[in-house]
Amino acid sequence: xxxxxxPFIIGFLVFTLFPVFWMFKISVTPDRLLxxxxxxxxxxxxxxxxxYAVLVEGSFPDYFMNSFIVSFTTAAxxxxxxxxxxxxxxxxxxxxxxxLLTILLLxxxxxxxxxxAPIYNVLTFINLVDSISGxxxxxxxxxxxxxxxxxxSFFDGAPQELEEAAMIxxxxxxxxxxxxxxxxxxxxxxxxxxxxxxxxxxxxLFALMFISRQSQMTFPAGIMNFVTKFSxxxxxxxxxxxxxxxxxxxxxxxxxxxIVQGLTxxxxxx
Amino acid sequence: xxxxxxxxxxxxxxxxxxxxxVLVPLVTGISYAFFNFDLISGTQEFxxxxxxxxxxxxxxxxxxxxxxxxxxxxxxxFFQFTLGLALAxxxxxxxxxxxxxxxxxFVPWAVPSFLIGLMWVWMFNPVTGPLPYMFxxxxxxxxxxxxxxxxxxxxxxxxxxxVWFGIPFFTIMLLAxxxxxxxxxxxxxxxxxxxxxxxxxxITLPLIAPTIIxxxxxxxxxxxxxxxxxxxxxxxGPANSTQIVATYIYDTxxxxxxxxxxxxxxxxxxxxxxxxxxxxxxxxxxxxxxx
Numbered sequence: 001x002x003x004x005x006x007p008f009i010i011g012f013l014v015f016t017l018f019p020v021f022w023m024f025k026i027s028v029t030p031d032r033l034l035x036x037x038x039x040x041x042x043x044x045x046x047x048x049x050x051x052y053a054v055l056v057e058g059s060f061p062d063y064f065m066n067s068f069i070v071s072f073t074t075a076a077x078x079x080x081x082x083x084x085x086x087x088x089x090x091x092x093x094x095x096x097x098x099x100l101l102t103i104l105l106l107x108x109x110x111x112x113x114x115x116x117a118p119i120y121n122v123l124t125f126i127n128l129v130d131s132i133s134g135x136x137x138x139x140x141x142x143x144x145x146x147x148x149x150x151x152x153s154f155f156d157g158a159p160q161e162l163e164e165a166a167m168i169x170x171x172x173x174x175x176x177x178x179x180x181x182x183x184x185x186x187x188x189x190x191x192x193x194x195x196x197x198x199x200x201x202x203x204x205l206f207a208l209m210f211i212s213r214q215s216q217m218t219f220p221a222g223i224m225n226f227v228t229k230f231s232x233x234x235x236x237x238x239x240x241x242x243x244x245x246x247x248x249x250x251x252x253x254x255x256x257x258x259i260v261q262g263l264t265x266x267x268x269x270x
Numbered sequence: 271x272x273x274x275x276x277x278x279x280x281x282x283x284x285x286x287x288x289x290x291x292v293l294v295p296l297v298t299g300i301s302y303a304f305f306n307f308d309l310i311s312g313t314q315e316f317x318x319x320x321x322x323x324x325x326x327x328x329x330x331x332x333x334x335x336x337x338x339x340x341x342x343x344x345x346x347x348f349f350q351f352t353l354g355l356a357l358a359x360x361x362x363x364x365x366x367x368x369x370x371x372x373x374x375x376f377v378p379w380a381v382p383s384f385l386i387g388l389m390w391v392w393m394f395n396p397v398t399g400p401l402p403y404m405f406x407x408x409x410x411x412x413x414x415x416x417x418x419x420x421x422x423x424x425x426x427x428x429x430x431x432x433v434w435f436g437i438p439f440f441t442i443m444l445l446a447x448x449x450x451x452x453x454x455x456x457x458x459x460x461x462x463x464x465x466x467x468x469x470x471x472x473i474t475l476p477l478i479a480p481t482i483i484x485x486x487x488x489x490x491x492x493x494x495x496x497x498x499x500x501x502x503x504x505x506x507g508p509a510n511s512t513q514i515v516a517t518y519i520y521d522t523x524x525x526x527x528x529x530x531x532x533x534x535x536x537x538x539x540x541x542x543x544x545x546x547x548x549x550x551x552x553x554x555x556x557x558x559x560x561x
Contacts, residue, residue: 005360005363005365006365008356008357008360009360009365009371012353012357012360012375012437013371013374013375015434016374016375016377016378016434017374017377019389019390019393019434020377020389022389022392022393022399022400023389023392026392026398034398035397035398038395038397038398038399039396039397039398039399039400039403041400081283081284081287082284084280084281084283084284085280085281085283085284085285087280088276088277088278088279088280088281089277089281091277092276092277094274094277094278100281103288103293104288105547106544107288107292107293107296108488108491108492109491109495109539109540109543109544109547110296110299110536110540111495111497111515111516111519111520111536111539111540112495113497113516113519113520113523113524113532113536114299114302114519114523114532114533114536115292115295115296115298115299117299117529118294118295118296118298118299119291119295121295121298122290122291122294122295137287137291138291140287140291141287141288141290141291141292142291142292144284144287144288145288146488148284198379198380201380201382202380202381202382202383203382204382204383204384204498205498220382220384220385223384223385224384234392234398237388241385241388241389244382244385245377245380245381248380248381249373249377249380251380252373252376252377252379252380253373253376256372256373256376256442
């Protein structure tokens, strides 16, 4: 039994890493060998020219910066708002709660492509079209429902009695939250941050539709430029892809243990 | 705690966001279904339920995309779930080097979906990727060809990419559920002479069932709506063989610029997902009684 799982682990590792390895291979293959040595496991010559081009010559550092700002701000904003909402959903019984939860679930079901044009109109109305601020607001709105469900389940997992005891001992609700509930839910908060950050970092459709200025472009939209603007430069694109994976993988690797811990505490039992 | 005002105070900012940027656009989007958009004059004409008749009676592509959506969603979901559960069980049992291997196995979840699509397009292409030769070596193909250009097989391309992407979600969720089962239950069962397989069937499975159902529900909805990988890999082709409802909506709205009809299809998809969600929700409610 103990040994039987190693073949499975190796199988999962190969399935997970092979496409990424292949991408890396393409990113270090010189352009002239791209097709002639397209199917060999490692090219006869390697080059880091594509990385140089992406990092130094292109606008990718700007795209990276924009993506960081967008993803971090969205993650922080969503986590704060969803904590408040999740707390209300977990601790209170009130009229309209079921209707509210149904609406939150409903927002996940409508195809996003159909609401792009109406959202564009809303953004025009508040004068935030073609700016990362507008993008942050849209990402926040679309990540909130799932984050609310997550935060609600974390608060459900944190015993209410402790909080009430603190309030009997003279704490206000806010103090009780700060001293008792928030520390208990810290892994859950980390988990929500992680989920939202990765979602915002990867989003393409909105970024493509709402942003046209180079200076405001996020990373995925920037990569799409390779497909549309020039004749497709696969090598540079693969290099940009590998570079895009690095920060989000580091962040995710760091945060994934919180995600599992946080979900374990909340356990999504409710 | 019962309180009239307080919960709404905490909910207010969230509701404001969702109202302005999701619900208002959603209602606007739905209203498109009752209008016919004329591209040339840029006007829209109210046509009532005319476009709903079209989807019910004469749209073969829609019927086809519906069947494809079922196949795409159920197959992706099946492999994501079974492989995700298997991985969660392995990770939960622990092994040497898990600290380094676990984060690596979660990497696909962090990759932007259109990049996943492009990555697998290369993998399946006989000029740039190894997969056709592997299929040939395994005797699955006579000559190394691109699976994505064969109408009978094309859907397996995006499904593979989707499974690659979706396993970590189930693993993370199920691993968390497994970790929250107290160990003493297993110890007690072990003392009573319960075998490993029996323990899995009668202890583990019922205890993680609520997580299984909620993750299956939310993932199925996401997958049915998940068009990006298919748009990047096959754009619905060849011959509509990978056209799912979500890509058909995209195609109708942004290629044919027929927003009215695209909205009708969206409403059809929305209603089917609502029935699905409602059914699973009821099942979950019933199960709560026993668990």
